Amino acid sequence: MRPTGVVLLIFSIVLSATIPNTALAGSNWTGEYANKNFLNGEAVFQFSIEQSANAIKIAFDAAYNDAHGAVPDGEGQARITGKNTLEFKWEDSFENSGTGTITRVGDGIYVSMKTTRVVDSRCLPFYGQNMRLKRVGKGT
Secondary structure (H helix, E strand, O other): OOOOHHHHHHHHHHHHHHOOOHHHHOOOOOEEEEEEEHHHHOEEEEEEEEEEOOEEEEEEEEEEOOOOOOOOEEEEEEEEEEOOEEEEEEEEOOOOEEEEEEEEEOOEEEEEEEEEEOOOHHHHHHOOOOEEEEEEEOOO
């Protein structure tokens, strides 16, 4: 007996809902990224992504070149939201926290970070929109 079009449609919908998109799940995000001319050359911002299957951890640190001000480092968990996009939540070493997105482009990423809780405002210059970071370390 041959399945009807309706049965095939239902099977296809159930299958796509229960099996992760292999194009998304198969993407490896692991890598090290940095902008060594951050804030018009006054600072360095580094970002790392570690992925094990669909578990993705991000970490970052930032510092002014002349060592003044706050030197935040932070981490968080990310999730795949598109072929070239991650969304993440983060908290830094000064207890600031927020959300963000990462978009993969060419040899690097764009990181956008929104602060949702500010405890130490000295860190805020490091958290912005569309921050371009180049790959400095290969993924595994």
